[in-house]
Amino acid sequence: MEILEGEWFRLPYVGTDDFKTLMSLGLKYDKSKGMLIYDGTNKKLLVTFLTEVLKEDVIIYKKCAICLKEVDCRTCEYNNKCDYYNSSTLCLCKDCLKSEENYASYIMSS
Amino acid sequence: MWTEKYRNIKFNQIIGNEEARESFYNWLKNWKIGDKAVFLVGQAGTGKNTSVYAAARELKYHIIELNASDIRTRENLNKKLGNSLYTSDLFDEKRMVLLDEVDGIYGREDYGGTEYVNQLLEKPPVPIVLTANDILNESVIKLSKKTIVISFQKVPLRMIAMYLKHIANLEKISVSDKLLSEVAAKSSGDVRAAINLLQSVIKVPDTVEPMKILKDAVISRQDAALALFQEKTFEEAYNKFSKIDADAREKLQILFYSILASYLEKGQRKAGLKAIADVDVFERRLESTQEWRMLRWYDRIIVGRFRTLDIGQGFRYSEQEPIWDLKLKYWTELRVFKGMRERINQKYHISEGEFSLYYLPCLISLARKDKGTVLSYLGRMGFDDSVISFFEKKVKG
Numbered sequence: 001m002e003i004l005e006g007e008w009f010r011l012p013y014v015g016t017d018d019f020k021t022l023m024s025l026g027l028k029y030d031k032s033k034g035m036l037i038y039d040g041t042n043k044k045l046l047v048t049f050l051t052e053v054l055k056e057d058v059i060i061y062k063k064c065a066i067c068l069k070e071v072d073c074r075t076c077e078y079n080n081k082c083d084y085y086n087s088s089t090l091c092l093c094k095d096c097l098k099s100e101e102n103y104a105s106y107i108m109s110s
Numbered sequence: 111m112w113t114e115k116y117r118n119i120k121f122n123q124i125i126g127n128e129e130a131r132e133s134f135y136n137w138l139k140n141w142k143i144g145d146k147a148v149f150l151v152g153q154a155g156t157g158k159n160t161s162v163y164a165a166a167r168e169l170k171y172h173i174i175e176l177n178a179s180d181i182r183t184r185e186n187l188n189k190k191l192g193n194s195l196y197t198s199d200l201f202d203e204k205r206m207v208l209l210d211e212v213d214g215i216y217g218r219e220d221y222g223g224t225e226y227v228n229q230l231l232e233k234p235p236v237p238i239v240l241t242a243n244d245i246l247n248e249s250v251i252k253l254s255k256k257t258i259v260i261s262f263q264k265v266p267l268r269m270i271a272m273y274l275k276h277i278a279n280l281e282k283i284s285v286s287d288k289l290l291s292e293v294a295a296k297s298s299g300d301v302r303a304a305i306n307l308l309q310s311v312i313k314v315p316d317t318v319e320p321m322k323i324l325k326d327a328v329i330s331r332q333d334a335a336l337a338l339f340q341e342k343t344f345e346e347a348y349n350k351f352s353k354i355d356a357d358a359r360e361k362l363q364i365l366f367y368s369i370l371a372s373y374l375e376k377g378q379r380k381a382g383l384k385a386i387a388d389v390d391v392f393e394r395r396l397e398s399t400q401e402w403r404m405l406r407w408y409d410r411i412i413v414g415r416f417r418t419l420d421i422g423q424g425f426r427y428s429e430q431e432p433i434w435d436l437k438l439k440y441w442t443e444l445r446v447f448k449g450m451r452e453r454i455n456q457k458y459h460i461s462e463g464e465f466s467l468y469y470l471p472c473l474i475s476l477a478r479k480d481k482g483t484v485l486s487y488l489g490r491m492g493f494d495d496s497v498i499s500f501f502e503k504k505v506k507g
Contacts, residue, residue, distance in 0.1 A: 006129075017445060038129050040261045044371075062266070065128065078267040080336060081295040083427070088127040088156075091266040103276040106269075110122050 001050065001058045003037065004070060005089045010034040011054075018053050025049065037089070044085040065090035066105045112277060112309045113302050121164040124157045125273045125301065126265030131161050133260050138165050138206070138237055147231050147238035149254055152262025155300030158241045161262075162208055171237070175208045187226045206237040213242040213250050231256045264299025273301065274308050283312055298330050331356060332427045335368055338416045339425050347417060352409045358393055361412065362386060364429055371428035378421055385415045446500040453491060474504050 003009050008030070014022070023029060026041035037043060043060055050058040062071040062084070071091045073084040096102050124131060130150075137148050150158040166173050176190055191207065209227065230238065231253070240257060242250045271294035278285045285308075293311060297304035337350035354361060369382035389412050396404055451465050460469065477484035481502075488498055 017448075040259075065269070076268065077291070078295055080340075080423075080426075081298075081332065082267045083264055083299060083332075084266070087264040087266045087299055088130070088262075090126075090128050090269075092268040092272060097268050097272060102272050106125070106272065107122050110128060 001054055001056055003058065003060045004063060005037045005043075005060055006063050008033040008036050011050075014053055018049075021049060022046070047085075062089065062091040064093035064096055066096040066099075066102060066109050067093060069093045112281075112305050116277060116280075116305065117160060117163070118167075119160070119164060121161065121168050124160055124164060125269050127152070127157055127161075127262045130260050130262050131157065134161055135165050137258065137260075138169055138171070141237045143235060144233050145237075147234050147240060147257045149240045149242070149250075149257035149259045150262055151242050151250060151254075151259055153243055153264060153300065155297075155302035155304075156262040156265060157301065158262050159208075159210065162239050162241070166206060169204075171204045171206045173206055173208050175210060177210045183223050184226045187223055191230075204236075206239065209238065209240045211242060212240045212253060213244045227253075228256070265301050267294045267297065267299065270294040270297050270299070270301055270304045274304060277305060277308065278312075281312075285312065296330060296333065298332055331364055331429065335364055335427050336425070338413060339419075339421055344413060344417060348410060348413045351413050358405065358408055361409075362389055362393065364427075365412070365416070367428045368426060372421065372426045373424045374421060375424075378419070378424065381419050382416075382421060385419060388415055446496055450493065450497055453493070457491070473501075477501060477504075 011022075011034070022035070025046045026038070027046065028036040028038055030036070037046070037060065047058050047060060059072075059074075062073060063069070064071050071093050073079060073082065073091075076082065076084075092102065092106075096105070099105065121131070121135060130152075134148060134150065137145075150162070152158055163173065165171075174191065176187070207230075212227070240253060242253075244250060271290050274290045274293055275285075275287075278290070289311065290308075293304055293308045296307060331354055334351050334354035337347050341347035341350060356364065366383075366386050369379060369386065372379070372382070374382065389408075392411055393408065396402065396408075447470075450470075451462055454460070454465055454469060455462065458469075473484060485498055485501065488501060
């Protein structure tokens, strides 16, 4: 399962106990939109827990703060250095990182 | 200092923690008397104080800042705050209070300060912002119940690299992307540390190579741990690892948590834990024999032992105890066990205690003798595959 940070996503029915656990891990829930990872979510435990419950690999992508594209931490040059489970939701994609005006674009987008 | 020079930036010029900053800004903007205080929790250099000051400037608040040493005594607090919170000044200026680093206020040195803060939090007369670095600190846990907690996380390294480039441009300094990338990588998500490091690297004499300075800079725990597997030679790994700012027990603990958090094959994890156990034995012997002079070999033993492991890319640094990773197995078993218990209780009208004491052990014992019959019984009872596979594992065990 692939989840984009900052975007609502839906899970199959997981039962009351598992749902309570998901809430305790800091997911936001909205009946009409689904679930949302935000800055207060314990992402590391969430991935471990969902992998166990769904019996499949769970990957969390970050979103580019400028162009809003998916950012795959597994292919990032900082992969071994960045504590991506404990870092904030938005990052930068490779193209926006290279751009000369990226900071100005970041300010404009925020 | 560049950190001071670039501290007074606008709210939208801060990098990282976009949602947290937005929540904080909205709280301050819409604040009315009696609203709960807000508690900004997160490691140093993630933008907590910068956000407070930037938002206060934009919303025209005057900040009364108190740090941990002020907060310790009721007298100090009274002196600094007094009745000023309940009266407006000549210019009718809006005021807010920033209690910085409250994780340092509890303990033996607290002379009524905590009580004063707690009273203040009951019905705040002005917006009150508390900040803390350590989310697991006792005072943070206590205070979080009376406040709205907003968590600030580390800033992603690509974003730090972008910001460093922006600062270099403002300073009209030509810095290679490689150097910026190296500085960002050493920051561990701490923007302030990254700016300081960039400044110290840039301001070296012309005769010194900046990359060399960077290599000799204080090494983060993360870099030191990663060096065990990433450096080409033993000496290089030892040079980095020996600069780690941690005592013997802490070093071992970091490696233990990291091994548990790493993406490793079963055999690799086993080998990693064995290496930790070996070093632990050495350290315990030093403790019991008080042969502290042998401690000088400690780092070399760790480096030597870990470099023989075939872990490589799978190693992931972690300082956190992975409680769930370890307990997940038992938690899953408990979930299955609970489902079984409920169904059998309904069918045979027995208590939970009876089920746990007699029925479950009896079923396991029967299954060891005649697995087929018990599994078909479980199937007839309508248990799904998760219960049956749980039972099969128990029988094997």
